Amino acid sequence: IPNLISKQVPVGKDATENKEIKKGGKIPKFSFPVKNHVELAETLNIADFETSARVTGKGFYYLKNELALLNQALIRLAIDILKKKKYEYIETPLMLNEKSIYASMDKEAIEQSVYKVKDEDLNLIGTAEQSLLAMHSENTILESVLPKKYFSYSMCFRKEIGAHGINEKGLWRTHQFNKVEQFIFCKPEDSWKEFDLLLDNSIEIFKQLEIPFRTIDLSTEDITRVATRTVDLEGWFPSQNCYRELGSCSNCLDYQARRSNIRYQKGNEMSFVHTLNNTAIATERMLACLVENNQQPDGSIKIPKALWKY
Numbered sequence: 001i002p003n004l005i006s007k008q009v010p011v012g013k014d015a016t017e018n019k020e021i022k023k024g025g026k027i028p029k030f031s032f033p034v035k036n037h038v039e040l041a042e043t044l045n046i047a048d049f050e051t052s053a054r055v056t057g058k059g060f061y062y063l064k065n066e067l068a069l070l071n072q073a074l075i076r077l078a079i080d081i082l083k084k085k086k087y088e089y090i091e092t093p094l095m096l097n098e099k100s101i102y103a104s105m106d107k108e109a110i111e112q113s114v115y116k117v118k119d120e121d122l123n124l125i126g127t128a129e130q131s132l133l134a135m136h137s138e139n140t141i142l143e144s145v146l147p148k149k150y151f152s153y154s155m156c157f158r159k160e161i162g163a164h165g166i167n168e169k170g171l172w173r174t175h176q177f178n179k180v181e182q183f184i185f186c187k188p189e190d191s192w193k194e195f196d197l198l199l200d201n202s203i204e205i206f207k208q209l210e211i212p213f214r215t216i217d218l219s220t221e222d223i224t225r226v227a228t229r230t231v232d233l234e235g236w237f238p239s240q241n242c243y244r245e246l247g248s249c250s251n252c253l254d255y256q257a258r259r260s261n262i263r264y265q266k267g268n269e270m271s272f273v274h275t276l277n278n279t280a281i282a283t284e285r286m287l288a289c290l291v292e293n294n295q296q297p298d299g300s301i302k303i304p305k306a307l308w309k310y
Contacts, residue, residue, distance in 0.1 A: 012219030
């Protein structure tokens with residue numbers, strides 16, 4: 001049974017009826033032919049998609065030299081911003097048993113995305129949301145320590161079975177990627193306040209990276225079965241002349257907490273917590289967005305000032 005949908009969610013038959021909330025940043029203007037991130041990376045010899053396709057298959061990549069270092073810089077920036085906000089940093093297991101991983105999403109979504117380890121009760125995580133949720137499964141949390149605010153850096157692994165498929169080449173939709181994820185356990189009366197704060201964290205990262213972006217309220221037919229409301233953050237891609245999803249922020253109310261049996265104690269009463277998750281940054285997609293928006297006439301890439309110290 002899917003979660004109840006928030007009254008804030010726009011009613012719509014598909015993604016075409018998602019609702020734009022706001023825009024930020026300045027869309028760049030170019031006086032030369034724009035290249036996509038694959039063309040830029042291959043010309044600069046900072047990624048290799050041919051070798052990865054040969055040794056692994058499509059949906060993988062080699063990051064090289066400056067692009068690999070830029071990836072680490074993005075991770076470091078997100079970690080530093082969230083640490084200053086007093087979120088607790090966690091590095092989680094990259095594999096979970098079936099009971100734990102199924103608690104985060106519905107069965108069909110899991111089967112389309114998660115890699116299972118043959119002959120073992122282990123599955124590669126598709127996001128640290130799954131392992132952060134599992135960390136408190138079967139727990140009773142004292143009211144006095146709520147909200148519990150976590151963030152985690154991890155590699156993520158996804159089969160990506162479905163209509164969208166996998167990109168033949170590039171960093172847009174891949175079987176593995178790096179992500180810094182935010183996750184909150186809180187009292188029900190605080191979940192919408194925490195939702196806004198999570199969204200603000202991601203917007204702050206986008207602003208520091210000087211990325212043109214917009215936020216989108218997903219419609220009733222585009223939202224997952226687990227969330228009550230999801231807002232996507234989209235970055236501008238000059239080669240496509242449009243915004244594309246770079247992350248999402250979801251309030252799941254007590255849906256995941258019921259599946260994982262996570263409660264809090266208030267006096268003599270026991271209630272389920274609310275859970276929220278948000279992509280602070282998915283670095284491969286952000287790399288693609290950054291290099292396209294910051295390409296120069298000579299083919300080089302300008303680095304946003306927030307990353308210079310890294």
